[in-house]
Amino acid sequence: MWLVRRFALPTLLFLIFHGNFAFADDPAPTEGGAAAAVTPPANPPDPRLALPDLSAGDTAWMLISSALVLMMTAPGLALFYCGLVRKKNVLGVMMQCFFLMGILSVVWAVYGYSLAFGTDGFGSLLGGGQYLFLKGVMPTWSESTGAVVPMMGSIPRSIHMVYQMMFFIITPALICGAYAERMKFSTMVVFTLLWSTLVYCPLAHWVWADNGWLNSANAAATFPAFDFAGGTVVHISSGVSALICALLIGKRLGHAQEPMPPHNLTYTCVGAALLWVGWFGFNAGSALASNALAANAFVATHLAAAAGTVAWAGAEWVLRGKPSILGACSGAVAGLVCITPGAGAVNPMSGIIIGLCAGIVCYQACNMKAKFGYDDALDAFGVHGVGGTLGAILTGVFATAAVVPGAKTAQGLIEGNSGQMVNQAVGVGAAIALGAIGTLVLLKTLDAVMGLRVSQQDELQGLDVSQHGEEGYIFL
Amino acid sequence: MWLVRRFALPTLLFLIFHGNFAFADDPAPTEGGAAAAVTPPANPPDPRLALPDLSAGDTAWMLISSALVLMMTAPGLALFYCGLVRKKNVLGVMMQCFFLMGILSVVWAVYGYSLAFGTDGFGSLLGGGQYLFLKGVMPTWSESTGAVVPMMGSIPRSIHMVYQMMFFIITPALICGAYAERMKFSTMVVFTLLWSTLVYCPLAHWVWADNGWLNSANAAATFPAFDFAGGTVVHISSGVSALICALLIGKRLGHAQEPMPPHNLTYTCVGAALLWVGWFGFNAGSALASNALAANAFVATHLAAAAGTVAWAGAEWVLRGKPSILGACSGAVAGLVCITPGAGAVNPMSGIIIGLCAGIVCYQACNMKAKFGYDDALDAFGVHGVGGTLGAILTGVFATAAVVPGAKTAQGLIEGNSGQMVNQAVGVGAAIALGAIGTLVLLKTLDAVMGLRVSQQDELQGLDVSQHGEEGYIFL
């Protein structure tokens, strides 16, 4: 409760006040201001970017892609994760995903986008106040031409903002898999707010902001790493942070003593399928246009997911005698994670190889967990941390000029550009370092300030009743 | 049974015959006939509307928006609602949503669209026979130019027809929340058919038809009220009707004596998430194009939903000590309802304020229910009636010229146009009056003719078995 008073209320008031204020004297951004951001942060240059007018086709694709990525968090991820916990915690997991959709969206509009994509702040390290409260983001119509400003390539910048917002939401939601079934809801909220501000925003800036030091689209980047759709920003960062969470928060009561099987694999399967579908928005949408690059990403993404499904379930079949549906679903997600950084940089046939590797490697990673004995409840690290890292590396290997419009030079190792492997490695290292250190510091602090875990009593009763005063299923 | 004989069969035959007839001598509409309807009924003028040719981008966005709005009714609303009832009525609720998808679609094609959007009928009050059986709605290709006619702005009119059909479906489906768990299925069907004909069609005409007296896009409108995506037409009308239903049909057996907790909140959460995703089609689609106006609506819609989530769950947290997932989901829906009329008229930052108000006000409205003692089972009034009314008012407050292409004059109270508040109030009043009176008359009549409730026996047994001869879950 103290927390709520100390935190929730002020936030609300703050928002209302500033929202209002921002609204009141929100100046129509000068077209110049918009021009400054004509090149897209993510991914290689796109022929369309030359033309400044709004393309209805690209806009349509980006609107639906934004919706698809939101759908990934809920119902997608919410179902995928909630099916894996025990019945008494099913709502706990769903609530984490759903509530984050609420709070993080507001944060992104207020300052997140500005910190991540602003170019007026701390150079290649972090954005500034440029876009606070969506200042200079929302569309206006120039008096003279009637053209829309500001644009981001062929789409209104506001769509780029909301599309990136969906990434900002799902990334911390992925971490829920590590501390599931035992974390205090209040601490979870505060942790996520801090993490997304202090870890996600900087990392997104490094990799995707026009002046980010890891942005392959930034000519001046120190280490131009390929991260088409967020392998480092989304998956490595969340996966590594998940590992730290699992280590610091400790095991669930009864872990490794009593069985803790997934309570509803039908949900997990539906969730995985929705993630698969949504991922088309995540990866193909990262072309920021409805073009051939998006088509390449779409195909590569789908084939990697398919190959991952076959690889993981196949590995189980060979090594254990039975392919499981959880294996098939996990393999699909692993494949999707692994292709994320390379979707727009590799040939789709390589996507099959990447997917196969992802399925087998992540399968082994999840098996290893038992040996190390940490309790990454839903394998957020095993799938996103390991898969994301593998993907970043394999992207360096398989990247090819063939799929990049206008690219003349060799891209990946297989084309002889071994230098790219260094960039990829640096990108991975940076994401791991920032994620691990940031999470470590935040959790240590919060543990001291408000405690990470619910009481033993509450944990035994389940998060649904103890944290939210509800039951998931009442079938009587 | 008598009902089926008296009603269902004739309808089928009627349709087959006329459908056939309509088909047989369905004249390709003259381009003139099409020209008559070139400006879109809903929302402010759109630059594109000048150009008559079909835009593939706008068409793509409207096709997918139509699909998204259908998805809102089922699985979206069906899941959201069915999770809130007791297990024995789960199919009853789903069936109401699903069956209405069937019957209302046919009605809309046969005469609904014509009554709502025809301009040849009773002037600003109701449409005529212009589009009966889709006459003059489906695309044809002009001999000379090969251009598609009829168009509606940059999309074929047939898409406008099918897009609006989805609104026609979901509106009465929302009312199901009020009489859930006790209404006779046969009566429900008849009531809905009459209600959608006598309440929805006129109201849609008033607000959206080219010559509607409340249509802000109609220069000649008596009270040009802003209703971008259906705050009055969809939410106020259904919400108010829901209240009347709850009052007239009476409480569920055992209401307030025995506990009636939601039987499956995981469904409710998934449903809420799908409603959220689908609402992008509902609101951003109401731009009838894939343009900057759609982008503004998209962002405003998302932020209002997010703010509503935080507000409702936050209010519970502060006032009851625990944030609940039902609260978070209800808040999201409340925010979405509330931003509906203003999505294309307000700045997205105002969307946050609107969402926060929605969450808090609707939360209180639902708590009040207990005091008044009527049994609006799933709070259709508390969320849609209250949220819709609040939204209409707040739209009048926050509407701004900044987001309307080509708008020169002040729009809302905050820009000093206090006159708009009157228009909004009249719009609200008209929707409330038509909805309340229409529902009252219809239910009184049907109560006399065929009875509103199932027998006590059937109610105790549950609607699944008694009305449909099925069970929802057989887990043995």
Add this chain to the structure above:
Amino acid sequence: MWLVRRFALPTLLFLIFHGNFAFADDPAPTEGGAAAAVTPPANPPDPRLALPDLSAGDTAWMLISSALVLMMTAPGLALFYCGLVRKKNVLGVMMQCFFLMGILSVVWAVYGYSLAFGTDGFGSLLGGGQYLFLKGVMPTWSESTGAVVPMMGSIPRSIHMVYQMMFFIITPALICGAYAERMKFSTMVVFTLLWSTLVYCPLAHWVWADNGWLNSANAAATFPAFDFAGGTVVHISSGVSALICALLIGKRLGHAQEPMPPHNLTYTCVGAALLWVGWFGFNAGSALASNALAANAFVATHLAAAAGTVAWAGAEWVLRGKPSILGACSGAVAGLVCITPGAGAVNPMSGIIIGLCAGIVCYQACNMKAKFGYDDALDAFGVHGVGGTLGAILTGVFATAAVVPGAKTAQGLIEGNSGQMVNQAVGVGAAIALGAIGTLVLLKTLDAVMGLRVSQQDELQGLDVSQHGEEGYIFL
């Protein structure tokens, strides 16, 4: 196990090797090579096809359509089917759908697309090696103009490939309904691989390849049959094969002795709704563009589904006294199946008639099953076989020049072109023959080689535990 060693592993290795190979020396296809395939295989000529440049709008619509069709298999079909089986087999059914998404996607990329759509093989009978490993399918940018090649009309050919891949996935998945609850998983996988290669690919070539002998878009076609979106290729072929499966594999233990009610109709309803939504991608997407033809298909599809819902549930209401949700859902699917071949060829009002017929005929077909006594567990034949055949015939009846851009001549019986009925009949016959014979031969062989059914022991225990070592729900 032997199977896995004999089959799974080699496949993986094969793929990795060849994938690699294909990648290594994948020559950018000559523009000539692309030109060879400028006209789309499916559906009537489309004005756009003249212009070779990429349309962002059409591309956006086809990307999302591809995602929608994938969504039809999972979660759509997976939920629709898994709700109909007994609890102990729920994962078995889902796994069949999900695993096929994996394995078949890889197959399609490796050789499926080439066999089905290649024009260099066995003329009108089967494709060749033209597109093996996506050779000449993925987008490249011509040095000179920067234009994308290869194209398929106004979209990159790679999108046509991935869109068709989704059809390749769902077709065999439909057959699962027949052998549900008793087929060995390993045999199911092998059967599907062979069936999709030996039955689906040829049939798709006949109907949709530029030089297919049934392709109505092929001037040289022997019997140009209308199959806009796959009535013969997808539904008749799978439905007929399902019947053969049901006959050869035999009844479930206890069939007709103990009750086997659907264990979770809420899943079936959600699945049906998702199929309905996804079908817009399936049918309207078959226009391969976001144009008026797509709009017509969209509306016709929706109205047929709606009419089917009303017809089936209505028939139950009249004949049994109660409309059931399973009836409503089955009717929607029947309507969708039946409109599939004609969506782009008939007037939407005819779609209503087609839907009504579908609902009533398929309802009767499912009732008849009992008399014949075969155990088509989930009525894959009753709905897809019967509905698909009915649809092919009715398409011949109702096809009209009015909806086909640029069509001058009479199309269907109702316009006096009785000759078309012959073509439709030949199409139906060809699909039935190929499907029935192919399935018969394959199952007889596999029965001898590896056995079709799980052991009695395993069947009693349920496929979830016996085949996959998992349980669907653990609610304790």
Add this chain to the structure above:
Amino acid sequence: MKKIEAVIRHYKLEDVKNALTGAGVDGMTVTEVRGFGRQRGHKEMYRGAEYTVDFLPKVKLEIVVPDKMVRDAVDTIIRVARTGQIGDGKIFVTDLSEVIRIRTGETGEEAL
């Protein structure tokens, strides 16, 4: 010590529980059961197939009471659970040879 087992209708559970606590019963254990008896079942139809469901959902209460309270308890249940319609259910009474409270190890009446 006696164990009273009562099979009653679902929607009577709350009332019976309240009445029993009113009558001085401190605890009970409830199980979801399906009952078959005189009460006719209902028909269910799924596409072609039609089933008669004659196992109907009921709840079973298990209440352990000192011998002297049995009469009271039974009468209370009868009074509250009765609707007069076929299917109200049954009450079975058994002797217990021992009762123990796990928390304290108390036995006999103290254990209740």
Add this chain to the structure above:
Amino acid sequence: MKKIEAVIRHYKLEDVKNALTGAGVDGMTVTEVRGFGRQRGHKEMYRGAEYTVDFLPKVKLEIVVPDKMVRDAVDTIIRVARTGQIGDGKIFVTDLSEVIRIRTGETGEEAL
């Protein structure tokens, strides 16, 4: 009056019910239970974790009959529920001190 409790396999329920009604039993109460005994459980694997499930789903029948019918009922159950495989289940018989029909208040044999 005796109460027969029989733990049997799921898929035998229908047959046993029919056989018993044939043998003149008017009613029974069924409960879903999980049983542990000689019958070996099965393995389940979820990603890294592997569990042995040794509580297997069974159904428990409770049948109250007049003393003279016990033999018949028991034999019927044995005859129908037996497969010969480990796991067929058990039958337990207990004395009842009283039986009451809630609807009518009848007791003893009339209550059945």
Add this chain to the structure above:
Amino acid sequence: MKKIEAVIRHYKLEDVKNALTGAGVDGMTVTEVRGFGRQRGHKEMYRGAEYTVDFLPKVKLEIVVPDKMVRDAVDTIIRVARTGQIGDGKIFVTDLSEVIRIRTGETGEEAL
């Protein structure tokens, strides 16, 4: 022959099962139940409505053992299932007049 019925906390099931098998019990039957007693329930809130849930999930074990093993079994259960918190549960012991193994028809101790 005696039947031991023990109502215990969910999360104690595994331990109790293992302890009992250790103590020589060969089988048991488990049922999901909801219990009402001294242990206070919890509040649940759904929008406007607030409920107190006082039926708490428990598991009921049914264990049939030869008379001589009763003491052991009961003590084992008490030892393992006890937490000292209100709500640990109860143990009820009843006499059985007969026990039969369906598979073999064996009766009495052999049937266990």
